[in-house]
Structures are given as structure tokens and as C-alpha cells.
Amino acid sequence: MELYFGENGDQRIRGDFIRRAVLRSDLVPIPLTLEAEIRAGTETAEHFEVGRSITTYDGDELEIIKSEFIQQARMQADDLAGYVRLIAILKPVVEVAFVKPRAVIKRGATLTEVYRACGATLRGIEGDFAVPRFACLAGEAHTYHIARALQEAGGVVRWRHGRLAFIPLPALFDQEPVDTIVNTASDDVESGFLERHDIPWFYSVDADGQFVYGNRGKPRAARFQPGVNEVTLRHMTGCLVLTKNTRLKYTQKIAAGDLIEVVGGEPLVAMTVATLFAPGADGDAPEQFTRVWLGRLEP
Known part of the structure; x- marks a missing residue:
């Protein structure tokens, strides 16, 4: 994983200085986050303070919203060695958080x-x-x-x-798949019982005092939503339901919203993609992989 820091985002963080980094892509209002532990001294730690930026290889700038310097026992001259544990989110939408x-x-x-x-x-x-x-x-x-x-x-x-x-949710399934997984090489997550309780259908009342109903095609819990029309009520029931999660080789080519072909099953959409980079800089076992949470459309 290539990460950059500095005023212009042009100073690369050496791979052996990254203890652990997880770049997460989601289908949410703040769609990109980074959690990382980066080796630094007391002087260089200032580059990773709250409000500073980290840039990914793709040029996405993330602003640090939480930073903690962890001092370690060993010393280099007068500089205490340690690492910075930080959380950063996509800079263009940071204020929304x-x-x-x-x-x-x-x-x-x-x-x-x-x-x-x-x-x-x-x-x-x-x-x-x-x-x-x-x-x-x-x-x-x-x-x-x-x-x-x-x-x-x-x-x-x-x-x-x-x-x-x-x-729109249906349009996610009209894309060309970006990768293929084997049905048996992933973990299934499914519970119709929970879906019926967690995904309700909605109803409302129009200007004439008449009831307006959303999708009542399945027996589910019902919720009242004032001041919306039938189309909106149907939209509110539609969602992506977590169906599988799978572990892939390390890749940064897959992002949330991509369509994944499933051999022996129906195509699924990546709801969350988390890429882990842990090169074993401090003697720990190295880990580099991408985990994807996949969902189907529940109309």
C-alpha cells in the first residue's frame, strides 16, 4: 500500500514504516476511511497530527481526525521512537462527519x-x-x-x-463484474428471520387522509413514515442485504459498489471493501489481503 504525506502529498511513507494500515471503502455518506499505525519519532509525528492529510496512491486525500503517538522504550539519539495510531476520512466530505x-x-x-x-x-x-x-x-x-x-x-x-x-440500487447490478469468486470459497451470511424484522415495509397518509402503502409483498414489520409518496415508500424498503464475505488476494482494484461474479451463484455487489497492509515491520507476521462483504438486492 502506497501512502503519502506532506504539504503537497508528495512524500511517500516507506513500506517498512507502516506497521498496519486498513483502507476501507463503503457505500455510505463518508465512503472512504483509513486506519493506520505508522512508525515515527517525536519530531516526525507532527506530520500525522489531527488536521494533517494522507494521500493514497490513487490520489485520494484523507484528513486525519484522530491521532495518538505511542512511545516505545528504545531511543534514537534524543528522539523517542514509537508510532502514530491514526484515523483519517475522505477530505472533501470531512466536515460532514x-x-x-x-x-x-x-x-x-x-x-x-x-x-x-x-x-x-x-x-x-x-x-x-x-x-x-x-x-x-x-x-x-x-x-x-x-x-x-x-x-x-x-x-x-x-x-x-x-x-x-x-x-440507484438496481443499477449496481447492471454493471460489468470486476472480479470473480467461487461460491464455495466464501462464507454465507443469511437469515430470513432477521430480515423480516430489520427491513420493514412503510406506509403513510396522503393529503386527502388516505393511506398510502409501500412494498407489502412479504410479511414484515410495518413502520409509519409521514409525508411521503408511494414511490418513496417502496424505495425505503429496498436495500442491500449482506449475503457473503470473502477474503481475496491483496488488491486495490475493487471498491464498494463494484459487481462481483459468483461462480455457481448470482452476482453480488461489494458493500464494503477493506484492504489490509501489514508488512511485519516490527517482527510480526506479515499480512496483506482484501476482505469483501457482498450483498444482494432486497427490493
């Missing part, structure tokens, strides 16, 4: 405008759409309300090639 003292209320704004109102610095969002209503009160997390707007629109956001894109 913070609770704000002011409310953000929008009506008919695009998803890009909603992100920007929450503090993001995105250039734009591919597949942008109008959010009928967005209300995040003071002291609440923006990410929850953005995720809610995405659910009502029947899609997810993904980060790919330096851009954020909105993709």
Missing part, C-alpha cells in the same frame, strides 16, 4: 447542495438528484440524514476515480 451548532434545512435542493450545506467541498456528484426535504437539526449528525435521503431515493453513493456518484 462533525456535529454542527446550526441546523441545515433544505427543500428541493440537489444532493450536491445538501453535501455543501453540511460543509463538504465536493465539485459535484454524478447522478445528482433533487432531495424533496432535508432537515438536520442543530446538534445532530449530518451523515444520518444524508443516509436517510439516499434511502428514500432508492440508491447509494460511492467513491470512484476521485468522484462521488449516486447510483
Whole structure:
């Protein structure tokens, strides 16, 4: 895994200085995160303080939101040797992660405008759409309300090639597969009992006081959602259900939202992709692999 630091993001962190790094890609409002432990001295640790940036090989800049310097016993001259344990998230959307003292209320704004109102610095969002209503009160997390707007629109956001894109859930399965796995070489995760309790169907009331129903095709728990139409109610039931997880050889070519062909089964979408790089810099056993959590569409 190639990581860079410095003012211009052009100073490479040597591989033997990385004790452990996990780059995680998700289909969530903040779609890219990094957890890492990097060897450093008391002087070089300042490059990995909160607010500094780390850049990936693909050019994605992540801002450090948590940093802890762990001192170790050995010393090099007057410099205490140790390592920095840090968490970083995608810089263009870093402000979205913070609770704000002011409310953000929008009506008919695009998803890009909603992100920007929450503090993001995105250039734009591919597949942008109008959010009928967005209300995040003071002291609440923006990410929850953005995720809610995405659910009502029947899609997810993904980060790919330096851009954020909105993709409807069915469109995820219309892509060309980027990789193939064998059905028997992965772990199955399935529970219809839990699905019926965790994925409810929704109903509402229209302006005339008549009930409006979402997807009632399966016996599930029911939830009331005020002020939405039938299309939105159906979108709210649709989701990706975790079906498999599999361990692949180390790769950074797969990201959340990619379609994976399953030999002997139906194609599945990568919901979360976590790439681990641990070269065994301090004498530990080296580990380098990619774990993928795969889901099917529950309409």
C-alpha cells in the first residue's frame, strides 16, 4: 500500500514504516476511511497530527481526525521512537462527519447542495438528484440524514476515480463484474428471520387522509413514515442485504459498489471493501489481503 504525506502529498511513507494500515471503502455518506499505525519519532509525528492529510496512491486525500503517538522504550539519539495510531476520512466530505451548532434545512435542493450545506467541498456528484426535504437539526449528525435521503431515493453513493456518484440500487447490478469468486470459497451470511424484522415495509397518509402503502409483498414489520409518496415508500424498503464475505488476494482494484461474479451463484455487489497492509515491520507476521462483504438486492 502506497501512502503519502506532506504539504503537497508528495512524500511517500516507506513500506517498512507502516506497521498496519486498513483502507476501507463503503457505500455510505463518508465512503472512504483509513486506519493506520505508522512508525515515527517525536519530531516526525507532527506530520500525522489531527488536521494533517494522507494521500493514497490513487490520489485520494484523507484528513486525519484522530491521532495518538505511542512511545516505545528504545531511543534514537534524543528522539523517542514509537508510532502514530491514526484515523483519517475522505477530505472533501470531512466536515460532514462533525456535529454542527446550526441546523441545515433544505427543500428541493440537489444532493450536491445538501453535501455543501453540511460543509463538504465536493465539485459535484454524478447522478445528482433533487432531495424533496432535508432537515438536520442543530446538534445532530449530518451523515444520518444524508443516509436517510439516499434511502428514500432508492440508491447509494460511492467513491470512484476521485468522484462521488449516486447510483440507484438496481443499477449496481447492471454493471460489468470486476472480479470473480467461487461460491464455495466464501462464507454465507443469511437469515430470513432477521430480515423480516430489520427491513420493514412503510406506509403513510396522503393529503386527502388516505393511506398510502409501500412494498407489502412479504410479511414484515410495518413502520409509519409521514409525508411521503408511494414511490418513496417502496424505495425505503429496498436495500442491500449482506449475503457473503470473502477474503481475496491483496488488491486495490475493487471498491464498494463494484459487481462481483459468483461462480455457481448470482452476482453480488461489494458493500464494503477493506484492504489490509501489514508488512511485519516490527517482527510480526506479515499480512496483506482484501476482505469483501457482498450483498444482494432486497427490493
